[in-house]
Every structure is written in C-alpha cells, then in structure tokens.
Amino acid sequence: MSKVDLSVNIGPLKLRNPILLASGTVGYGNEISEFTDLNKLGGIITKSLSLRPRKGNPPQRIVETPAGMLNAIGLANVGVEVFLKEKIPFLKKYDVPLICNIAASTIEEYVECTKILTEEETIKAFEINVSCPNVREGGLQFGNDVSAVGKITAKVKAVTGKPVIIKLSPNVSYIADFARAVKENGGDAVSAINTLVGTSFNIFSRKPKIYNVNGGLSGPAIKPIALAKVLEISRNVDIPVIGSGGIMDWKDVVEFMIAGSSAIQLGTINFIDPSAPGKILEQLEEYCIKYNISKISDLTASYII
Amino acid sequence: MSKVDLSVNIGPLKLRNPILLASGTVGYGNEISEFTDLNKLGGIITKSLSLRPRKGNPPQRIVETPAGMLNAIGLANVGVEVFLKEKIPFLKKYDVPLICNIAASTIEEYVECTKILTEEETIKAFEINVSCPNVREGGLQFGNDVSAVGKITAKVKAVTGKPVIIKLSPNVSYIADFARAVKENGGDAVSAINTLVGTSFNIFSRKPKIYNVNGGLSGPAIKPIALAKVLEISRNVDIPVIGSGGIMDWKDVVEFMIAGSSAIQLGTINFIDPSAPGKILEQLEEYCIKYNISKISDLTASYII
Amino acid sequence: MLIIKSPVEKTIELDHDIYLLKIRCPEIAGIIKPGEFLNIRVSESMYPLLRRPFSVCDVEGDDLCLMFNIFGEGTRMLSRKHKGDLIDILGPLGKGFNIEGDYDTAVIVGGGLGAAPFPYLTRRIGSRKNIFTFIGGKTHRDVITYGMKNVSTATDDGSKGFKGTVVELFKSRFSEFRGTKMKIFGCGPNAMLRSLKEFCIANDLECEVSTECVMACGFGICQGCPIESTEHPEKYFLVCKDGPVFNVNDVVL
Amino acid sequence: MLIIKSPVEKTIELDHDIYLLKIRCPEIAGIIKPGEFLNIRVSESMYPLLRRPFSVCDVEGDDLCLMFNIFGEGTRMLSRKHKGDLIDILGPLGKGFNIEGDYDTAVIVGGGLGAAPFPYLTRRIGSRKNIFTFIGGKTHRDVITYGMKNVSTATDDGSKGFKGTVVELFKSRFSEFRGTKMKIFGCGPNAMLRSLKEFCIANDLECEVSTECVMACGFGICQGCPIESTEHPEKYFLVCKDGPVFNVNDVVL
Ligand SMILES: Cc1cc2nc3c(=O)[nH]c(=O)nc-3n(C[C@H](O)[C@H](O)[C@H](O)COP(=O)(O)OP(=O)(O)OC[C@H]3O[C@@H](n4cnc5c(N)ncnc54)[C@H](O)[C@@H]3O)c2cc1C
Ligand SMILES: Cc1cc2nc3c(=O)[nH]c(=O)nc-3n(C[C@H](O)[C@H](O)[C@H](O)COP(=O)(O)OP(=O)(O)OC[C@H]3O[C@@H](n4cnc5c(N)ncnc54)[C@H](O)[C@@H]3O)c2cc1C
Ligand SMILES: Cc1cc2nc3c(=O)[nH]c(=O)nc-3n(C[C@H](O)[C@H](O)[C@H](O)COP(=O)(O)O)c2cc1C
Ligand SMILES: Cc1cc2nc3c(=O)[nH]c(=O)nc-3n(C[C@H](O)[C@H](O)[C@H](O)COP(=O)(O)O)c2cc1C
Ligand code: FES
C-alpha cells in the first residue's frame, strides 16, 4: 500500500485519486486502456452523450494552434441508448468510477438523459456539459446564462440521487457567479474549464479552417486562463472544483490543486501521450513522498495569497 | 512609390498602412525606434496614460506561459502632464500618427485626460482602455459592463473632435454587444482584443508568480480567441475593428484582416523582435504584390463563410 | 499499438525538400502492414503540440522508413533529425491495404507524396502478383518513384512522362490490362482519388484508397477525423481507425 | 543595441550542468562592457517565447562568452547548441559596472552563477587595480571560479573553502584590506546582495551590484522589470535599462 493518501472527495463523490480523464478526449475508454491502466485512475468521464445519436460536424474538425488546438467535433456520440447497450459492458470490466457527461439542446433533454442513465449502477456521477462551444442550439447559450445554469442544475438534481457536476464555460466575465448558481441549486461540484471559443482562417482560401467556423481552444495555451478561473471560484464560492485546461504533467496537476481544484481532468494530453495519465499518477505520488505530503487533498486551495 | 495601396481607414482616421504598435508594448516609442523606422508605420499607440503618474505593481510583473506571457504592469506610466512635457517632443520628430491610450478608474478621469490631451495636435486619435485586467479599481469592471462602456464612449466623444477607439475586453461572453454599445454611443472604432485574465503559481512556494495574483495573457496562445472575437464583431456590428492578439508575422496580419480587422496592432512580438514591425510591413507588401492585391483594405472582412 | 522512442538511422534528402527517414524500430517494423501509419511527435517540447501522421513508406529489416516533404514546421523539424536522435512513435495505427485476394495484377496509382505508402506495398506484394505503378505530380519535381516497380509517370506540365493527370495516364494505358484480374491501390490528393473512384466504378474495378485528414490523436479517441460513409450517412467513419485505407465504394471522397 | 544572428564557436561544460558558450560576434564583442547583458532567443520557434537574459561573462577577441547553468527549458536548449548554430542576440543591453574611479583594490563578491559577469570585469580591470575575488555557493558544485583572479571560496556546507556565506568570508578577511581604497563589485542571489549591502553601508564602502529580474523585452519597452529606488519611492527603476548594475545605495534589495 502506498504511504500517500491520494484519495479526494468531490462533494459526496469519493475518488481514489484526483486524476480524471476529460470528456471527449478518451471516447468511451476502449482505446486508451491500451496505454493507461484504467483500474488505477480516479475516474473516467465519457464523451458527451445526447438523447439521440449525433453525427457531429463535417471535417475539418481539428486545427493546431500555438501550444493549443481547436476542435469542433460537434458532440458526435452514439446516444444514450447505444451507450448503455454497447459501451457500458466494456467499462464494466474495469474498477474505475464512471462519470457520464451529458449534452443537450433543451433543459428537458438534460433531464431525460439523466433519468435514463441514472438507472445504470455503473455510473457514479454526472457531469452536465452546459458549455460546449460547438453546437448552435443549446450549448454555449446555456453556459453563458446564469439563470439557465441554475435551472438545469436544479432540474437534473431532481431526477437523480447521484452527484451532479456542472461543467462551466470559461467564455464569461465572472465564472464564480455561475459556480454560485450551481451551489444554490443543489449542484455538487463544478468542472472548470471547458474550451474557449476560437477560430482560424486559411489565408489563401479565406475560409475558416474549421467547417463549423468556431472551435473550442484547449491545451497548454489556455492553462493560465483555466487557473485564474479555478482560483476565482475557489476564492468566492464554497463548492468543489474539478480543474482542467492544458494540464500536461504532474507539476500542472499540483498547480491546479493549489489554485483550488479538488481533482483535475486530463484532456488534450491524452492525444499526444495516451500513457500520460498513468505516468502522471506515479509522478504525483513520488512528489508527495518527496515533499512529505501525506494527504494529497491538503493541496486543494493551499494557495498563499 | 509602391504599387500597392496599403492605406486603410479606421472610421475618420486615415492611416498609411494597417500596422500599429500596441499600447504598453513600445513605451513612448524611443527604444523601439532604434530597430524599426517609426516613419514607416501606420501608427503608434502610447502606453496607457492616466491623469496622475502611476508607479505600477511591484515585481514579479511578467511570467512566461506556453506560447504566451502574463503581465501585470499595473499601468505604470508617467501621467498626462509629464507625457506632454517630456515624451511628446521625441514623438514629434517623427511623421507617425500618434494614438493616445487612456486608462482611468472613473468616468470623470477618462474625460479629464481626454480634455487635456486633445489640445495637443500631434495626437491623432484616442484609444480608451476599458479593459486592463491589472488594476483593481476601474479597468476590468468597466470593460465587462456594457452600459459603462457605452457611457464612457459618449462622455469621451463629447470632449474631443478626434476619433475615439474603445479597446474592448475579451473577458466577456458576447463581445459584439460591447462593440454595438460603442457604435451607438458615437465611438469611431473598437480595438479587439486586450489581454485575457490568467494566473500562474509557483508550486513550491504555493504563491502566485505574479505579485498582483492575476495578469493579462498575450502572445500567440491567444490568437485563436482574438480572431474569433474580431470575427464576432465583424459579423454583427458595422464598426471598424483594430485586431490584436498574438500577431507574430505577416500571415497573422492577413488572417486578422480577413477575419474583419481594418488595421492591426503588434504587441508581444515587439519584445521578442523589435525589428519585426518593419519586416512585417515589407513582407505584407510583397504578399500583396505576389497575390495581386492592389488595395490592402480589400482584405478586411473578406472571409468566405 | 505501441508508444516507443526509437533512434534515427539515417536521414536522406531524396529530392529538393523530400526526405526519407529511417528509424530503427524492430518492435513496430515487425508487425506493421502496408497502408498503416505512425503518429510521430517531432519535438519533446510543446511546439508543435500534436503528433504528425505518416504512412509507413517501407520496412527494411528492423528499420521503419518514412517519406515526407517539408510542408510546415513539424516536417521541417523532422527533416533535421540526425542519426541517433530519438523519435517518439505511436503505432502501428489504422487499417492498411488488403494485399491478399483474388487478383493477379496490382495497379498502383499515386499522386505526389501519395506515393509514400507504396514502396512497402510493393515489397510485400513481392512477386506474387504483377505490379504496375503510375505516379503523377504537378511537375517533375513532385514525381517520386523511390522503391517502386514498373513505373510510368505523368506530370501536369509534361515536364516528365505523360502530360496530364496520373488518372488520365492510367486510363490511357487501361487497355493493356484487359483480361487480367486487377486490383487498384490509390493514394494522393482528394481530387485525384475522386477521379480514380469514378473510373473504377465505371469499369467495375476493385480499388482501395488511402485517405488523409487532419488528426489530433490518430487512434480513435478524439473524433477529429471524420469521413463520410456511403452506406451509413447517419454516421461518419474515422479515418484514423476505420481507415486510412478504405474500399473506394465505402466512402464519399 | 543590435539584433544579430551569430554562430556558436564552442560549447563547454565547465561543471555538472554549468556551461560556457562562445559565440563569434565581433559587432557586440567590440562594444560591450562588463556587467552589461544580452537577451538571447534560444529557439526560432515560439517555444520558448521570450528571450533569455545573460550577462556577458567574457570577451575573447571576437567571441562573446556566456556562462549559465541549466535552469529550465531555455537554458537546456542553449546548452545543446553546436558549433555553427546561429544564436539570435539582442545587445548590448543595460548599464554595466563602472570600473574607472578612485580606488586601488577591486573586491569581487559573487554567489553561485552570480560569478558570471566577473571574468570580463577581471579582464577589463586588468592590472590597473588589485583584484581580490570571493566566490560562494551552497556546495563545492556551485562554486565557479572560471576566469577569475586571487580567488577565495566559501560554501554553506564547508565542502570547499570557508564554511559559511561568501559575505561572511569577505567580512572575516576584511581587515586585510584596511588602508586600501576599495570598491566592491557584487552579483548573486538577492539574500546575498542584501547582506553585502548592509556590510558595505556599515563600513562606508563603495559598492556596485548586478541585480536580476524576470524580463520580457530587456530594453525598456515592457516595464516588466521594476526595482525599488531608495531616493524616488514614487517610481521604480527598470532593471534592464537603469541597471542591471546599480550603486548599492540607490536600490532597495
Ligand atoms: C494517415 C496519414 C498519412 C500520411 N502520410 C504522409 C506521408 O507518408 N508523407 C507525407 O509527407 N505526409 C503524410 N501525411 C501528411 C502529413 O501528416 C502532413 O504533411 C504533416 O502533418 C504536416 O505537418 P507540418 O507540421 O509540416 O505542417 P503544418 O501545416 O504546420 O501542420 C499543422 C497541422 O495540420 C496537420 N496537417 C497538415 N497537412 C496535413 C495533411 N496533409 N494531412 C493531415 N494533416 C495535415 C498537421 O498534422 C498539424 O496538425 C499523412 C497524413 C495522414 C493523415
Ligand atoms: C540581467 C540578467 C543577467 C543574467 N545573467 C545570467 C548569467 O550570466 N548566467 C545565468 O546562468 N543566468 C543569468 N541570468 C538568469 C537567466 O536569465 C535565467 O536563468 C534564464 O532566463 C532561465 O531560463 P530557462 O528557460 O532555463 O528557465 P525557465 O524557468 O523555464 O524560464 C521561465 C522564465 O523565467 C525567467 N527566469 C527564470 N529564471 C530567471 C532569473 N534568475 N532571472 C531572470 N529571469 C529568470 C526566464 O527568462 C523566462 O522568462 C540573468 C538574468 C538577468 C535578468
Ligand atoms: C477533441 C475534444 C473533444 C471534446 N469533447 C468534449 C465533450 O464532448 N464534452 C465536454 O464536456 N468537453 C469536451 N471537451 C473539453 C475537454 O473535456 C476539456 O474540458 C478541455 O479540452 C480542456 O482541457 P485540456 O486543455 O486538458 O484539453 C473536448 C475537448 C477536446 C480537445
Ligand atoms: C507588457 C504588456 C503591457 C501592456 N500594457 C497595456 C496598456 O498599458 N494599455 C493597453 O490598453 N493595453 C496594454 N497591453 C495589451 C496590448 O496592447 C495588446 O492588446 C495585447 O498584448 C494583445 O496583443 P499581443 O498578443 O500582440 O501582445 C499590454 C500588453 C503587454 C504584453
Ligand atoms: S484522429 Fe483522433 S479519432 Fe481519428
């Protein structure tokens, strides 16, 4: 047994360590399981699921940018039904907390998805994506509207006894207001941040490189912004924060925890090095040993300001 | 004479070319004049000036981040009086349009500064900084409040006959709303974008690296975000946009113009290569010749979407 | 699928800005098939951020060969690797060409750097089938015939071989193959693949093509690389997992 | 101030992770003074983004020498430069040491890599003055005496020379200099400079110190490098323009 207590609590959700795999960056877990032992992770968050299958946007969906990438996948996913039938069985083979991420265009659809999925006992919590910049209806509009975020939180909480995490949009002036709305409406935690709206043009064709025009910016480029958002929530609202945005190594994990995160998500790094989650976990434990940190959760919001 | 017409109009302001030097990244012009011939530039924008001299924030003011940097200078500047007495004489020696950037903590202070400076005929236009993330009072609060931005625009316009450009904050959900407020209140143009709020921690001391905790993120990391903001304004509001955010070379200039900019500002690149403005100008002209663009202003908002 | 750091054996400039990189990597060399690809991290730093996909061009014993041209910053950095430099490889990835089957003549049609996967295909087909290769490019500078057999060339400007596209060249020579059981292997720009597809459908020819798409991960987790399916318009194939090689009838090009 | 791309002559590993880089750059070598610095772009790419400041360590004919330790990614990349690689240099920058003046003994006090500017200072003072050098570090690994004269060393752990700080060493030897007209030249970590300042003020010694600060531009346009002024608390000095060398009385350390 490890000498370090790596476990963390995200409200009622107990995780054996703070490393989660971010929604949309690990599919439904199959491929990445070849590189990282899912049984060791804190948890895995599914690609956003919608009530019905979504085809997603036509190509080009990806653009590399300086220290970042834009994506406009358009929430391509198999839908809740196929997910339960075809994807859950694989995930059941692992002892890893499964968090289902849900995306929808109406409040009713969020509720409907949650109702269906909450029956599946493998699912330990929900992450509600109110902040995807890549779908025209719903998505962004919800994420940038405090009262809509509050309402979604309350309605989803009403149909499930499992922890509900709201994934916040960074494309707002004061993200703490949104975290407060989540708390006041019974939400258990927030994830911060989703991607930032960005675009890129081909200067010869004068067309946007991304079919959908805008995409979501992720990767190390956004790390300073993500850290500021996490800190803002941590200093203003008493709610657990799951940090994400450009985490590439164990040092970034520590930085996000210091800034106020109870746990963190690895996203873009999985594309570059799918064995990183396992490695980061080991290095994090080494760091704790070296610096005499007996409980990693002591790092959370340990900033000295 | 050049075969290419590089001149651009920013509302009533005619510039010989679209290359401006961004506020806070060239001081008052002295040092950079050793590397780039100011007489060739489209214009130069001063460091933000305030009514009284400001000492600025204690160190550390700068942090490098992936493909970007955070700064929290805190609007250190000599104040309008010393500027007029000691800095203007140097700038008068050059034939370069001078745009004065003004920062303030109250609407009255913006008005007061403008009143004093508008008397100086060397000053061709004003850029009103409502979006500095590095001062506690004023700054950000104004920039994220549509009605405040509208009010500042109207009040400043009332005391000067010179073009007024409002420099917008990117730390908002819908920047076009702010551009619209500028237009409706008589503003002549908007600059987009100022820096994004970010932070960074020393993981060993657990202190923010920046004394001021948060800083403003600039450089190539923010380019996709800046382009999306410029495009959003261009598609929604009929007002000239001066683009900025991570421009490093002539290709970036073209990309910002295609996305909707009438002119652009070079910021962080000046620190890395103070001879870049001159080089970029030459390369831009070569590009126009090669691709038969006889008027560079035809690039503005030439996106095909 | 492996992630492995392997040493460069040799960097050869085949032609102006066209390179062949040999990497000692027995682990992948032993299992990779023609048409499969590798996703390569060209720098340890965050610049560039994403891996770059390259077809396996050839396998020589323990060595993997890649062929590429300098396109942007990533390929430029790759071209500067020296013997002994370690390359971070993720692979083998994707579904390659099916070289088995009921045909006696393999016709290879490549455009520009689309020739990259064919030296290895040629090697693996060996002498079991007849091989005819058609390679095209804009000018003679874009025509790469490294490692291929029975090559005819075409250039848009006529500076080398047939004047016209490589598909036109193939059409003009098509009668020579009458009576043989053919299978076509194509790789190149989309426009070329589209006209190849048309011709193959019109003449009822079996044809596999290798497609390209901007990728983030290369192994199915990002959903970044969709290609329209003919049979299932309600969902996309993924180029990196379901391809990059497809039967030409299965995808909308 | 020049921006110039100059070829590496030689990279020497002086000690574990401590390097000396010689760059052929007659343009700057001919004009730079001790204590002035260079702002160096370690990569053509955007990573790292900003230049890195380094004191001129020495000038040998047309060659500029830098001395540095591997601190982060930028210095790591710099340590890997080979002969002929071009280095993008901005310089000379800042205000250096004033070696003229009414003193007969130069006492150099350096901590760790704070020794970097002193070989050139030593060379330029030459035999016109007496030179005594005190160099300290945490352990013997941090004590660099390259290019210096009359050196005494101190280490915190006593693994080399005097056991204690370099300022304590200087104090313990201070009586030797009684009667001479001294000028102190200091460079090193802030804590060391602070205690040096205290001692110099207490003993009314003339002292110049070279300071450090994170910089973006290095030549006065970003306002990124403030240092508190003793005389003008209402404004900051800029380390890059008004320094990096200051009279110890003029700045709050
Ligand atoms: C399955 C597959 C196999 C390939 N095999 C080869 C090969 O054998 N030889 C070869 O020269 N090229 C091949 N390519 C194209 C090669 O990946 C690109 O030329 C390369 O990524 C360009 O990188 P860069 O940094 O030089 O260019 P940049 O333009 O700087 O790259 C920017 C981004 O665009 C992507 N990109 C640019 N061009 C392409 C392209 N044509 N296809 C996909 N993504 C692109 C890059 O991966 C990167 O994410 C292949 C592509 C795919 C998808
Ligand atoms: C005027 C001056 C002269 C210097 N002379 C020398 C010298 O001769 N030899 C030497 O080894 N070092 C010297 N330094 C420190 C040197 O600049 C840093 O060690 C170097 O920038 C570290 O870069 P990095 O990429 O390896 O580290 P990183 O930590 O990756 O750098 C990140 C950022 O922090 C900045 N930074 C990190 N450490 C320092 C520091 N100590 N001072 C200022 N900025 C820092 C970098 O410039 C960069 O912007 C000098 C600094 C200044 C200001
Ligand atoms: C290709 C891609 C697809 C994504 N899809 C989703 C998604 O379906 N639902 C969601 O909530 N977030 C999605 N995200 C956002 C990530 O979960 C994460 O919040 C974001 O990428 C920031 O973290 P990173 O910088 O570590 O990638 C996606 C991100 C990427 C790059
Ligand atoms: C060090 C620094 C200081 C700045 N100071 C100011 C300022 O005083 N007033 C202002 O309006 N913008 C200021 N800016 C913002 C720039 O003018 C510009 O809008 C921003 O940096 C984005 O452009 P870039 O990515 O090209 O640097 C500053 C930026 C930097 C990096
Ligand atoms: S490239 Fe990621 S799924 Fe194909």
Ligand code: FES
């Ligand atoms: S580093 Fe830019 S002003 Fe000193």
